[in-house]
Amino acid sequence: MKHLEDLTGAPFRFAARPIAIPPDLRPLWRLTILVLFLQRCCRQGKSSLKKLHVLNWAIRHPASRQTLLDVLEGRARPDRAIVRFDPAFNRALDLAKGEKLVEQVSGDRFQLTAKGQLVAEEAMKDEECMTSEKWFMSQIASQVTEAKINKLLGAVS
Amino acid sequence: MRLRIRAIQLRVKTASILCGADLHFDDGLVILRADNSSGKSTVVQSMIYALGLEGMLSASHNVPLPHVMTDSIDIGTEKMQVLESGVAVEVENAAGQIATVFRPVKSTQNKNLVTVADGSCLTADGSLLKRVDYYVREGGAAVNERGFHHWFSKFLGWSLPKVGRIDGTECPLYMECLFPLMIIEQKRGWSAIQARMPFHYRIRDVAKKSVEFLLALDVYELAMRRQKLKEESVGLRSEWTRGAARIAEIARSINAVVQNLDTNSPAIWSPEELPVILVSSDGNWLPFGEVVRGDFDALRELEETEIPRVERVAQEVEAALHSTENELAECDFAAAELFNEVENERQQIGNLDERLAALEEDERRNKDVMKLRRMGSVATSETAHGRCPTCHQQVSDALLPQDERREPMTAEENLKFIRSQIDTFSTIKEAATASLIAKQRHLDSMRLKVAELRGRIRSLRQTLVTEGSQPSVEAIEQRLRFRDKVNNARRVEELIATEFEALRGVGLRWKRNQDALAVLPKGDVTERDQQKLRRLREIFVGEVQQFGLRSVEPASLRISEENYRPEHDGFDLEFDISASDMIRTIWAYLNGLLELSREFSTNHLGLLVLDEPKQQETNRVSFRELFRRVESARNHKQQVIIATSEDESTLLPLLAGVTHQYISCVGQIVQPLPVEPQPNLHVSQDTAVDDEGDEGEMIWEERARSAVEQALESMDFDAENHVIRFTGFNEETLVADSREKLGRLLRSVASDAWYAYVPFDGGEAVFDCDESSIVEDAIGPFERRIEEFFLPSNDEE
Helix, strand or coil, X not given: CHHHHHHHCCCCCCCCCCECCCHHHCHHHHHHHHHHXXXXXXHHHEEEHHHHHHHHHHHCCHHHHXXXXXXXXXXXXXXCCCCCCCHHHHHHHHHHHHCCCEEEECCCEEEECHHHHHXXXXXXXXXXXXXXXHHXXXXXXXXXXXXXXXXXXXXXX | CCEEEEEEXXXXXXXXXXXXXXXXXXXXXXXXXXCCCCCHHHHHHHHHHHCCCXXXXXXXXXXXXXXXXXXEEEECCEEEEEEEEEEEEEEEECCCCEEEEEXXXXXXXXXXXXXXXXXXXXXXXXXXXXXXXXXXXXXCCCCCCCEHHHHHHHHHCCCCCEEEECCCCEEECCHHHCHHXXXXXXXXXXXXXXXXXXXXXXXXXXXXXXXXXXXXXXXXXXXXXXXXXXXXXXXXXXXXXXXXXXXXXXXXXXXXEEECCCCCCCXXXXXXXXXXXXXXXXXXXXXXXXXXXXHHHHHHHHHHCXXXXXXXXXXXXXXXXXXXXXXXXXXXXXXXXXXXXXHHHHHHHHHHHHHHHHHHHHXXXXXXXXXXXXXXXXXXXXXXXXXXXXXXXXXXXXXXCCCXXXXXXXXXXXXXXXXXXXXXXXXXXXXXXXXXHHHHHHHHXXXXXXXXHHHHXXXXXXXXXXXXXXXXXXXXXXXXXXXXXXXXXXXXXXXXXXXXXXXXXXXXXXXXXXXXXXXXXXXXXXXXXXXXXXXHHHHHHHHHHHHCCCCCCHHHEEECCCCCCEEECCEEXXXXXXXXXXXXXXXXXXXXXXXXXXXXXXXXXXXXXXXXXCCCCCCHHHHXXXXXXXXXXXXXXXXXXXXXXXXXXXXXXXXXXXXCEEEEECCCCCEECCCCCCCCCCCCHHHHHCXXXXXXXXXXXXXHHHHHHHHHHCCEEXXXXXXXXXECCCCCEEEECCHHHHHHHHHHHHHHHHHHHXXXXXXXXXXXXXXXXXXHHHHHHHHHHHHHHHHHHHHHC
């Protein structure tokens, strides 16, 4: 260090640079996706934790999106990717509870609150926001039932 | 540029009487005084309507005139139905040309048809003037030859610029957008400066654009020029891209690559960086021209030597066969290697594509995050501010374990980071793609070479087995091969030369275009524009002082360079001042534009029509100052028409010492007229043309009616033969032997005359002739005599 300061003739220190974060690890992004899931893909804005995890796994990558679509349409490949439970999503759920966007009802079931509904509606209004995610949700909305989710997870585990 | 309203005429026909108003206006200040609801605004609105400008009032296609012109009129205590009505204005332009414009209001004919007489019809007898019909308020009225506003803008000397609309299309800056700066009508015109801009044309920045045009600001001209140059540069760019693509196509056909040619943006090539076509030859990349010349030389050399006999070259041929076979083996091997390389390269580009797709998705999501942060329902949340919603402590902006020590980038930084990665990977991909193409061309040319070598081996072998005295097959084939190759290459060379020449031309034009763009002044407001705006401000400030503006300090007012309207502390005045001061401001601004046109060349028409400018009980002193201020218009051949309902007793003192023309109306402005000019059934053709009573009638209607009337006048009752003879429209003699026949012939006279005068559009008359009613109307006075004449004959039969 002393050498460096001699060389540069000025005080010298190291500072950690901020690190890049994949945008889907941003709390706001994940909170919005969560309320959109509950509003678009779940009956009466209610869902089990399992289903939310599966949706969250699927939406992050084009390949996993395709896998879920295939499974829902009964065309699953035996060597398909495995559903992974993402710890970041649990943090997002905690935040959502804190923000009162969702509330936990009866154990592992979550319910969209009025405030969450508002956020979802506003996100839907902006047509240029989250386009591919919204499109994906519209594709799976009517098919992704709890029963199918259970089957999917059962088949894997 | 100038427009002077010389006179206006209103006509209303009821079943029994003709009503109307005739007003003549001088230069300078004109005061039109009339009591409230006496029809003063009718006059101003009629002026707007006659000039086809009602679009400045609203988008509606209904006639914007009061019921007295459209529905019913009160005469004394009696309410009378309006049967027909129309308006006319006589206008004069800067060159002193006069024209009279007639437009029907309530009429059987199309109210969007305007008749223009080429001279004065209201202040003089214009019965012999040429008349032409034009359309208003319909598609193309501003640009078509037959459109009234096309004629009107020519008459005024305005060349209306094209402006952009909100939907991205273009349209002319319609006159309806300009007149709100010169004609202020009472109902809504006084709420703000440019209160009545016709936004329904969906012209972008219409208020600003209209002031720019009216003041003839350079900014306008500049914007137009810039736009044109930009359009040209887009065209040149695509021309260049197409040319470069053609060259690339040609290069592909000869397994060559193009170097130093930017396919996306035109350029002028410096001598050391001329684009070249490189072909792969024996593992090296050589300029195409060089290869062609090499082949050509080789061919010449070959052709100069004699074709040898087989016996003389047997040994050489054997050696050649051997070496060619070796060469083929090497070539095959190299081609296989190269094939692997190409496949590798392809794989890598595939990986790059995947990576780029993922980055693009990341970029999009990052933007989404930034958008979400701005959403109302999210923006207030704790999370958006990086705080925990439960304990309100600072948390990092990432769904990672919170004990992670490293600070994440903000979404904005992250977006930049992703973009720079996209940039990097795109560049790598571009380079990889270019190298892949080159390798592929190399491979292709190698395969050709393999085929060539195989052919050569075949012919060498054949040479060895032919009789010794025969000429060498190999030597002959070699010549043919070369000749073919050289001819082909020559053709391609020529083709490439023409394409390059064309590109060079595009490059030069591009350079000129870019230079022209570069010298356009950067800022929007030029020195000359600033002078105008500075002077406008001086005039404006002087005026508001004179009119007694109180709400703000006059000297603190500016004219905005953004929208050319007065502003105070950077805000539109409207927010800062009282209602009566608003009125003073509007006076000052509009008259300021008028006064400015005395000193600078502008597109102002030197005309101001103010309907009831004394709004909001602006005090009388101010009103007097307004008169004093606008009085000077007279010295500049400008015209200011002020309509007011102020009592004569208060108004006259205010006008003391002010030169003006005073028109005062007692009672209703639209009054019953003396019977004399009313068109009746016995008028001759001359009086029928007289506009006094017939301003609502179109020329073909007049002609049809008078033709029938003349025919009736010319009737010769031949009792002996029981026929009526009369003269038709074309001077022919017509004979009728019954009432029905007479009616039929008269109807044909009417339609002959009608179709001789009615305008045609695409081979069809614009208005169809209602000959029955014309004949019925005209035949009235003769009816009895005709009936009686034919009656006895019926009895006899």
